[in-house]
Amino acid sequence: MDISKQTVKLDCPECKKSITVTLQQVADETTIKCSCGQSIKLTDSNGSAKKSIRDINKSFKSLENTLKKFGK
Numbered sequence: 428m429d430i431s432k433q434t435v436k437l438d439c440p441e442c443k444k445s446i447t448v449t450l451q452q453v454a455d456e457t458t459i460k461c462s463c464g465q466s467i468k469l470t471d472s473n474g475s476a477k478k479s480i481r482d483i484n485k486s487f488k489s490l491e492n493t494l495k496k497f498g499k
């Protein structure tokens with residue numbers, strides 16, 4: 428299992444629709460497009476998504492705990 432495939436949700440600034448992106452997309456600062464046509468540039472502030480992927484992949488224990496949090 429690869430944590431970078433884990434998804435996170437964010438709201439479109441235009442239509443407030445919930446959009447699902449992967450941690451990898453955040454780490455890569457991908458520009459995604461909402462179904463309303465709004466382009467959203469993902470920003471990995473301070474490289475935190477990259478760091479999370481790196482740190483979490485190091486430790487299966489952390490991975491399990493993180494997934495439990497995501498499941499809430």
Ligand SMILES: [Zn+2]
Pocket residue numbers: 439440441442443444461462463464465
């Ligand atoms: Zn939208």
